[in-house]
Amino acid sequence: MDTRKEKFPYGIPGHNLSEVEREIPVEEPSAWPVNDKLKVIGKRIKRIDALEKVTGKAIYTSDIKLPGMLYAKMFRAKVPHAVITSIDTSKAENLAGVHAVHLIKNTKKDGEKDNKGKYPMVKYVGQPLGGIAAESLEIAKEAASLVQVYYEEKPFVVDLEAAMELNAPIVFDQPIEQQEDGGDVGESHDGSKGEGNVRGPSTSSFFGGPRGDLDLGFQEADVIVERTYRTQVHTHMPLETHGVVVDWNSDMMTVYASTQNTASVRNQMANVFNLPKSRVRVICEFMGGGFGAKHSAGSFGPMAANLAKKTGRPVWLMLDRKEEHLAEGNRPNSIQYLKIGAKKDGTLTGIQQRSHGTAGVGLGAGVGRIAQILYTCPNFATEQYDVLTNAGPGAAWRAPGNVQGAFGLEQAIDEMAEKLNMDPLTYRDRIDTSEVRKVERQRGAKLFGWSRRRPAGSSKGVVKKGLGVGQSTWPRFVSLDSSVEVKIHKGGGVEIRSSVQDIGTGTKTILAQVVAEELGLEVTDITVNIGDTFFPVGPGSGGSVVTGSITPPTRNATFEAKKELLKLVAKKWETDSSELDMSNGEVYHKRDTSKKMTFKEATKLLRTSQISKIASRSDDYGGFQQPWGLAYGDLGSVQFAEVSVNTDTGLVKVDKIVAAHSCGRPLNITQLESQINGGVIQGVSYALYENRVMDKGTGHMMNANVDQYKVPFSMEIPEIETVIVEEYSGRSSTDAYGIGEPANIATAAAIANAVYNAIGVRLYEIPITPSSILKALSEVS
Amino acid sequence: MNRFSWYEAKSVEDALEQVNSTLSNELYESSPEATVFKSGGIDVFDWVKEGLLKPQKIINIRNIPGLDGIRFDKKDGLHIGSNVTLAEIGSNPEIKTNYLALHKAVIHAATPQLRNVSTLGGNIAQRNRCWYFRSAEHPCFRKGGERCFARHSKRGENENHAIIDNGSCVSVHASSIATALMAYKADVIIKNAEGEEKNVPMDDFFVSAGKDIAMENILKPKEIITEIVLPTPKKNTKSAYIKQVARKSYDWSLSDVAVVMEISGNTCRSASIVLGAAAPVPYRSVEAEKAIEGKAINTENAMAAAEAAMSIARPLSKNGYKVPLFISTIKQTILEIS
DSSP, X not given: OOEEEEEEEEBOTTTTOEEEEEEEETTSOOOOOOGGGOSSTTBOOOOTTHHHHHHTOSOOGGGOOOTTOEEEEEEEOSSSSEEEEEEEXXXXXXXXXXXXXXXXXXXXXXXXTTOOSSSOOBOSTTOEEEEEEESSHHHHHHHHHHOEEEEEEOOOOOOHHHHHSTTSOOSOSSOOOOOOOSOXXXXXXXXXXXXXXXXXXXXXXXXBSOBSOHHHHHHHOSEEEEEEEEEOOEEOOOSSOSEEEEEEOSSOEEEEEOOSOHHHHHHHHHHHTTOOGGGEEEEOSSOOOOTTSOSSOTTHHHHHHHXXXXXTSOEEEEOOHHHHHHHSOEEOOEEEEEEEEEOTTOOEEEEEEEEEEOBTTBOOOOOOSHHHHSSOOSOEEEXXXXXXXXXXXXXXXXXXXXHHHHHHHHHHHHHHHHHTTOOHHHHHHHHOOOHHHHHHHHHHHHHHTGGGOOOTTOOOSSEEEEEEEEEEOOEEEOOSOOEEEEEEETTSOEEEEESOOOOSSOHHHHHHHHHHHHHTOOGGGEEEEESBTTSOOOOOSOTTOHHHHHHHHHXXXXXXXXXXXXXXXXXXXXXXXXXXXXXXXXXXXXSOTTOEEEHHHHHTTOSSSEEEEEEEOOOOTTOOSBTTTEEEEEOOEEEEXXXXXXXXXXXXXXXXXXXXXXXXXXXXXXXXXXHHHHHHHHHHHHHHTOOOOBOTTTOOBTTOSSSSSOOXXXXXXXXXXXXXXXXXXXXXXXXXXXXXXXXXXXXXXXXXXXXXXXXXXXXXXSSOOHHHHHHHHHHHO | OOOOEEEEOSSHHHHHHHOOOOHHHHSSSOOTTXXXXXXXXXXXXXXXXXXXXXXXXXXXXXXXXXXXXXXXXXXXXXXXXXXXXXXXXXXXXXXXXHOHHHHHXXXXXXXXXXXXXXXXXHHHHOOOBOTTTTOTTOOBGGGTOSBOTTTOTTTOOOTTSOXXXXXXXXXXXXXXXXXXHHHTTXXXXXXXXTSOEEEEEHHHHBOOTTTOTTOSXXXXXXXXXXXXXXXXXXXXXXXXXXXXXXXXXXXXOSEEEEEEEEEETTEEEEEEEEEESSSSSOEEOXXXXXXXXXXXXXXXXXXXXXXXXXXXXXXXXXXXXXXXXXXXXXXXXXXXXX
């Protein structure tokens, strides 16, 4: 590969901005300056599809209506653990308007000893058993209720601690494999080790394994903090439920899907039905939220396709809210033991972590890497265990593991600071080597008014005020399989195409910004056609990879197309294309001001109808930490929380959050703020409200609705202010990264620390509710 | 949800001719000719959607003329038609002036959208709250089953459940508005198929679980609530209402308390104190009333009344927090009177 040397802005404006020289592929564009000197990048740009969304014009998967389309409903297990002896679908099949019934067959008969029947063993309430296609949704639902399933029930366990006991009912009597859904970047969990329902431990991550000598570390410590923290199961509740519309004829299977990964849904459907990828098309034009649980088409996608195959008609299959709660993903709970040791001056000497969590019948219930890497500590070890229970499988959930991990670690650090008689921010200045988080602490503290903070429990009156802080880190992941096509049409019109979907964060808009900046056009001049696997494959919306993965190829493809257009203009003007550039909708000669023409005029010089350039993602400039796409640097945050706690009623109100974040070069301030708002609100919800309640006696979820499963509404949402720190590192042609997951990691820990500051009693478990506050207060009085 | 026919009732008489059962009769074991009244439909459709109620016919009483007025005069008291929406009650200035506790109970109930649809008759006749009772998979005592899932000391998820009068059933009554209505000693006006009308005091309208676990109120199949009547407040009467929740925007109460008190100066002459979300019915706390009557309204006496109210509390495994919560709520509500 031919390379050239190029200088890039490096560091944080207003703090330590300098330059760095990188060796870059020769065909890639020159470095962008800092955002101040750009026209549309780093500005407040309105979403290009805002009008469609707020007027209801945007068509989501559930809105799709095709000629002859049938509506499908799945039927599900009503017991938590059983062998199915028979299923009687005769009443359902005889109901007028029913076109087809499809049952899920047992394909793994060689597995567990009881798993020999015609149908898969039931492992949790809500497990899909089959589906029905009918002329209306009402008929499909009624038919589903007429299906009779006969069970031979088995002992079950839904409670994490009960499942860990030696004589607990066994969920799987054999090793299991982690389901690949692409959501949990780079993590692996071993389901083959361990005893009973406890699998693992996982002791290492891509940042390495245990380090140093823990015994020695704790011997050297002057102060020890040793605690156990608990977090709850948090179910995904995107406004739009999971679902697909499948239109399958002899030439093509077209799948309209509510998905955060069109490409992986295509691969899944092609694989399940043994079709070439060229004959499966997945489309997701608008997306009503995913949070990590929508990387695959689960069992509902193949179900809809099977029903489409049986009936020869398109099939609509969207799940309802109860199905979402029971079967379509959750953030596993955790019990985390944490021991940290420090010298009198605060230097950390040891961090020991041991966690157990349950992702139900799935794996992936660890607590992430945050204790391993957030602070400098020579001696570290973690043991993270997965515990199997008879409950719906977990799924990636906005910073998998790390949200749980941050809740424990950041409270322990807070407690350590207090024992050392240090301010929590000062203490973090001591032990956190990240330059960008240092700036976030400074700028955030100023905006928040951290100096108002008083010692824990010193607030007077019934309603006590408290301030707290929490930090986070998240890796910069890059998906190497990220391609994009940029087209300049003859006579005007610029188009960008990729299978990458806009999960709702504004991907369409930032792509238009990148193209507009490069071509000197307006954002509204660019047409963005994405979310369709007929176009070059882009990344899944997981791991916060989208911005960092797809914007550099977008800029590179645009740059290639631009070079070709400039060559044509240069030929006409009889000059060299290096003398030309584009801005304000014009092509101009850099030295000869008499020579200019509009962009539209220039495109009329094309010989063919279009210039079309496809680019994919090269490695980061200067390489990766890990060759699969773990970039250098991180996506850190510092969040500040102000709370009011009513000590009579136990009611906690989060009054304010200041969220200080970095994501490399910020592309669109309005959208970044919007994403941070969303992350913070989910963090508030995690800290105070959401909680899956499972009945231990029957294995059913008791609050599988939006009435008893509580999410925050308008009055629960605090004032949210954001600090976005620009941080340049010259790693790609855009130098930009995502923020989806970082926005959600530190909030619950910051709130828990603020609650402690308010009432002087620490809560080690979320959600923090009136019940838990009153209980904690009564135990100390 | 099953298929059902829809009947648009033209009058109370018309509605009563169509009906042959009540919601209470039909739960869990629906009869093939089950009928059910629907006004706002908020609670009824929850039961239908869950599959617990399978009506063959829904009788819409929402559009019956004459059940939709609010009338107040000093002599006759306050008359609220059973089809009046919560939103209408919440925005009525005479109710706000003369029945503050009712006003507050209404504006803190549900959400603005639900208040636009919910009617007062339906609100007080809604079924109890317990997630086992409201689940098709849990055949509990109240649905004719053989166990109480919530009471179990190790397995019961009973954080939101009753702490008083919970010997037979541990659910709580769902209407926080009934808490205020009972404190005002309102009457429920019930009409039957024979055209007879009866005035039932709120204290007698609800049926304790110990008396009949299948019923939460005295309504019979061919009976309909037409009106709620609140007496004119006596001179020097003040009222207050507080509801405590885990989520302010929209939530069921963890504790709610209505106090209606006749005072002279700062002394309580007579008190009517009712607790919501404490028991399977709105619960009149005679203990608190006795403790505060004749006493000055101050923190010490309010606290004593609150503690007296809670002296009979028998919390379950996970709802012990409700005792201090009620103590605080009762105390604060009494103190709002002064």
